[in-house]
Amino acid sequence: MCNIFRAGFVPWIILSVTLDSGSDDKINITAESGQNITLPCRAHNNRKPIIVVEWIRSDLGAGYALLFQDGHFVPDHQHPSFKNRVDLQDRQMKDGDVSLILNNVTPADSGTYECHVVMRGANQRERATEHTCTIELKILPLVQINTTAGQTVILPCQVSNLNGDPSVVIEWSRTDLGTENVFFYQDQKFIPDDQHRSFKNRVDLQDRKIKDGDVSLILNNVTINDTGTYMCCVFVKGAKHRRRAKLDSDLISVVNLRVVPPGPGILLK
Numbered sequence: 482m483c484n485i486f487r488a489g490f491v492p493w494i495i496l497s498v499t500l501d502s503g504s505d506d507k508i509n510i511t512a513e514s515g516q517n518i519t520l521p522c523r524a525h526n527n528r529k530p531i532i533v534v535e536w537i538r539s540d541l542g543a544g545y546a547l548l549f550q551d552g553h554f555v556p557d558h559q560h561p562s563f564k565n566r567v568d569l570q571d572r573q574m575k576d577g578d579v580s581l582i583l584n585n586v587t588p589a590d591s592g593t594y595e596c597h598v599v600m601r602g603a604n605q606r607e608r609a610t611e612h613t614c615t616i617e618l619k620i621l622p623l624v625q626i627n628t629t630a631g632q633t634v635i636l637p638c639q640v641s642n643l644n645g646d647p648s649v650v651i652e653w654s655r656t657d658l659g660t661e662n663v664f665f666y667q668d669q670k671f672i673p674d675d676q677h678r679s680f681k682n683r684v685d686l687q688d689r690k691i692k693d694g695d696v697s698l699i700l701n702n703v704t705i706n707d708t709g710t711y712m713c714c715v716f717v718k719g720a721k722h723r724r725r726a727k728l729d730s731d732l733i734s735v736v737n738l739r740v741v742p743p744g745p746g747i748l749l750k
Contacts, residue, residue: 499646507615511732513534514623517584519570522596522614524577533599534579538592588620633701638713640694640736650716653698655709664698703740711736
């Protein structure tokens with residue numbers, strides 16, 4: 482399993498959630514294209530009435546992701562890409578919950594989201610504005626591969642800024658395998674510890690030299706039991722521990738593999 486939180490028990494909704502130690506309360510979320518996700522956020526002072534909630538994406542310039550004021554959505558100036566796709570998790574904002582639901586996400590939704598709230602003070606004229614949450618969202622495109630049993634398939638994964646780095650750690654996993662992996666590569670060699678027995682002697686990297694950052698996986702003699710969602714995770718190992726040094730994210734690729742029995746009348750779409 483990748484060295485990140487994975488929602489393996491609720492597969493395919495949120496693939497990873499991490500807290501960025503370099504920024505106060507900044508959350509990194511990695512999710513799969515096509516899913517409905519929640520950007521979690523809670524007002525720091527939840528005892529005061531919240532009268533305005535504003536969600537923005539910093540790279541879009543003008544236009545809100547969502548603006549909620551005095552109990553109503555305000556469609557004016559909403560960015561068109563979020564139209565009919567966003568909502569508050571709780572419109573009553575109980576206990577300061579101002580989390581945002583974002584439906585049917587695509588890679589175009591990747592970016593930095595910020596939530597700001599305005600709360601009513603002791604009197605009607607007194608108001609306080611606070612920057613509540615910052616969330617870095619990355620949406621990975623889902624690669625779909627359909628094949629028949631007995632074939633050899635390549636599960637694609639590439640890291641643009643990685644080229645033969647000897648300190649690289651590569652892990653291929655499948656969401657339903659728990660702590661066991663499909664393939665683990667470290668110190669320029671395959672590590673068989675914790676590999677699921679069904680993949681023994683059937684998997685390898687397409688290029689162990691990792692030329693041009695290619696960490697794609699070859700899976701030989703596939704069976705219907707190989708059907709599932711595969712995840713490619715890449716780390717750069719530091720002197721004492723794994724560190725994210727040259728990579729944008731640990732989780733690089735998600736591949737959905739469907740294997741059907743061979744024979745006439747089999748139609749793969």
